Amino acid sequence: MVEPYDPLKYDNLAGNVVTALLANEPAQLSDHTPFVGCGVYAIYYTGDLSYYSHVSSKDCVSPIYVGKAVPSGSRKGGKEGKVDSGKDLYRRLNEHAKSIKQAENLRLEDFRCRYLVVVQVWITLSERFLIRHFHPIWNRVVDGFGNHPVGAGRNAGRRSLWDILHPGRPWANPLKATATQEEVIALIERARK
Numbered sequence: 001m002v003e004p005y006d007p008l009k010y011d012n013l014a015g016n017v018v019t020a021l022l023a024n025e026p027a028q029l030s031d032h033t034p035f036v037g038c039g040v041y042a043i044y045y046t047g048d049l050s051y052y053s054h055v056s057s058k059d060c061v062s063p064i065y066v067g068k069a070v071p072s073g074s075r076k077g078g079k080e081g082k083v084d085s086g087k088d089l090y091r092r093l094n095e096h097a098k099s100i101k102q103a104e105n106l107r108l109e110d111f112r113c114r115y116l117v118v119v120q121v122w123i124t125l126s127e128r129f130l131i132r133h134f135h136p137i138w139n140r141v142v143d144g145f146g147n148h149p150v151g152a153g154r155n156a157g158r159r160s161l162w163d164i165l166h167p168g169r170p171w172a173n174p175l176k177a178t179a180t181q182e183e184v185i186a187l188i189e190r191a192r193k
Contacts, residue, residue, distance in 0.1 A: 014129035017122050021130075026060040026112035029097050037117030038088045040126045042066045042134075043096060047110030051185045054192050055137060060112050065138035067092065067146055068127040071120060089115055099145065103166035138162060141191045142184060150175070161187070 006012060021040060029043060042063035045056050055062045069092035093113060100106050118126060131139050138145045144160020149171035159175035165184040167173070 010125060011129065013122065014125045017116065017118055017126040018129055018133065021114055021116040021126075024114045024116065026114050028109070029093065029100065029111040029113045030108050032090060032093055034087055035090050035117070036087055037090075038069050038071050038086070038120060038123060039116045039118035040066065040068050040123060040130065041089065041093060041113055041115035042130065042136075043138075044112045044114075045110060046112060047107060049105070051188050052137070060114070063130070063134050063136045065096075065136050065145055066127060066130040066134065067096075067139075068123045069093075070123055089117060095148075096145070099169055102168040102170070104168040106166055137188060137191065141187050144172075147172075 017040065021042065026044060042060075043065040044060040044062070045052050045064040046058050046060070047056060049056070052064065055064050069089040071088055072086060093115060096113075097108055097111075100108050100111055130136075142161045142165055144162035147160055147162075150157055157175050159172055159177045161179065161184050163169055163172035163175070164177050164179055165181055
């Protein structure tokens with residue numbers, strides 16, 4: 001039996017947002033005029049690091065990372081319905097650009113992005129759909145790219161795999177490494193198979 005198409009099914013609704021995101025031309029991660037809004041984004045790698053050769057593409061086909069930016073305060077119930085009140089998505093992309101600039105073995109010019117300002121209710125669903133669809137390596141294997149600096153008194157934590165592979169963020173340096181770069185690269189290689 002053929003299942004009828006339900007345009008209101010969550011995956012179909014999220015798919016509409018993803019289609020709109022992917023229709024945007026990729027831009028340099030560093031080239032953004034300030035804009036207002038929250039939403040979702042995909043970051044692409046175009047460089048020549050061998051362990052990322054399976055996602056590196058000048059055509060921006062497979063994102064290395066996808067994420068979301070929700071209105072500040074929304075996690076605690078603030079700013080309900082005020083999606084266009086801030087530059088949260090613009091700020092989030094700039095945070096990522098700063099992390100890449102701080103990494104000792106990455107070049108910001110090797111990164112592109114697509115982004116889409118989205119009505120708040122669809123942001124988290126769309127991010128989840130993007131992760132499930134593309135399996136971005138920085139979301140699934142090399143976790144930690146989207147991390148923020150740890151709070152005061154939490155410096156005894158562990159360094160993320162992303163910060164082990166791409167050292168340089170000053171706030172991550174004091175954290176304890178639980179793997180080597182070679183072990184993180186081996187995880188990437190296993191995930192490719």
